[in-house]
Amino acid sequence: DYVKALADDVNWKEYIPAKFILPQNMDVVVGRQCDFWVQDTIENPRNMPYIFNVPSGMTDYGNGHMRITASSAGTSSLKLVTLKEDFVGEFADYDNIVSTQSINIRKVARTGGSGSFNVLIVGDSLVAYGNGANPVETYKLLAEDADVTINQIGLVTDVVDGVTYRHEGHGGWSYATFIASGSPFVFNGTLSFSQYMQTNFPALSGIDLCVVLLGTNDNRDEVVANAKTFIDQLVADYPNCKVAIGVPAYGIPVNGTTTSTERNIKTACKRLIEAFDNGTYHANVTCIGHGCWIDRVNDYPHNEVDATPYSSAKIINYTNNIHPSTQGYKQWGRAVYCKIR
Numbered sequence: 001d002y003v004k005a006l007a008d009d010v011n012w013k014e015y016i017p018a019k020f021i022l023p024q025n026m027d028v029v030v031g032r033q034c035d036f037w038v039q040d041t042i043e044n045p046r047n048m049p050y051i052f053n054v055p056s057g058m059t060d061y062g063n064g065h066m067r068i069t070a071s072s073a074g075t076s077s078l079k080l081v082t083l084k085e086d087f088v089g090e091f092a093d094y095d096n097i098v099s100t101q102s103i104n105i106r107k108v109a110r111t112g113g114s115g116s117f118n119v120l121i122v123g124d125s126l127v128a129y130g131n132g133a134n135p136v137e138t139y140k141l142l143a144e145d146a147d148v149t150i151n152q153i154g155l156v157t158d159v160v161d162g163v164t165y166r167h168e169g170h171g172g173w174s175y176a177t178f179i180a181s182g183s184p185f186v187f188n189g190t191l192s193f194s195q196y197m198q199t200n201f202p203a204l205s206g207i208d209l210c211v212v213l214l215g216t217n218d219n220r221d222e223v224v225a226n227a228k229t230f231i232d233q234l235v236a237d238y239p240n241c242k243v244a245i246g247v248p249a250y251g252i253p254v255n256g257t258t259t260s261t262e263r264n265i266k267t268a269c270k271r272l273i274e275a276f277d278n279g280t281y282h283a284n285v286t287c288i289g290h291g292c293w294i295d296r297v298n299d300y301p302h303n304e305v306d307a308t309p310y311s312s313a314k315i316i317n318y319t320n321n322i323h324p325s326t327q328g329y330k331q332w333g334r335a336v337y338c339k340i341r
Contacts, residue, residue: 017082017099018044021269023247023287024278025104027338030070034338036292039064040250053079055105070107077102108341116149118204120168122178123213127169130329132158135167137333142340151204155184174217175226194237206238211336213246216322220267224275235282242284244339245276249291251322252300290335299328
């Protein structure tokens with residue numbers, strides 16, 4: 001009887017609803033166009049039908065591409081609605097709804113801040129490569145707002161248009177690398193952010209904001225423990241430091257299938273969100289879903305080739321699976337900017 005009930009699939013409680021792998025809060029800045037691709041973040045093991053309930057002011061361009069240019073500060077809700085069967089009729093057909101999951105779209109002011117902030121951006125090649133286009137874009141946008149003084153922290157530098165930008169982006173690194181010997185934060189075998197600051201930036205009082213964009217190269221079974229080691233020491237040294245833990249992108253889409261790389265990153269993302277989002281682990285620690293701010297189809301390096309020797313129809317041939325084009329790096333930089341604001 002149990003097997004038959006599963007086969008008939010008549011009990012809605014047996015359904016596993018679709019779910020965002022995203023932080024509770026997605027931050028956008030008033031007056032700035034913000035685009036993200038939420039469909040890439042949906043986990044849907046039963047292939048349940050679903051729809052989006054999109055708030056006023058946000059546009060759904062299809063394939064999960066959402067755009068908002070907020071006109072005023074406030075919070076709205078983007079809902080993922082899982083259905084028992086393909087949607088027919090009005091949204092008020094509640095009998096067809098299995099589950100609703102909401103994430104907050106927080107629209108934050110572009111200006112109005114004051115004072116000085118010491119900012120550290122840590123990451124792997126997705127921070128370091130592209131001539132630092134990711135952190136460079138973050139700092140350019142903050143400079144345009146011109147309401148606060150930003151002191152950039154980092155030993156890695158990129159010079160763009162005569163301006164030097166700083167970060168701690170290191171290709172191929174992970175949380176494990178940043179807490180081990182050879183890390184810029186490790187001195188004589190001891191992880192110490194205060195020693196890092198005293199040694200390299202003695203004129204600054206500490207770290208006010210730290211954005212950590214890792215997870216792509218991490219072992220999914222170790223990522224949370226290693227991230228906790230990193231965070232524990234950071235907030236021990238600087239208790240008022242605000243920390244944003246990145247939830248990275250999955251790389252290029254491959255024929256609609258899930259590669260081992262994507263599966264590893266996606267699992268790491270879920271575990272980072274469960275452990276750190278929205279003050280779960282520490283009041284000053286949250287997550288930033290920067291990974292979904294990239295168009296996985298168009299924002300990775302590619303060219304177009306003939307579909308066959310006999311056809312002039314074009315197909316996309318990707319030349320890099322994990323490192324985006326400059327436009328993709330800049331999208332991540334915009335997401336980080338929004339979180340800092």
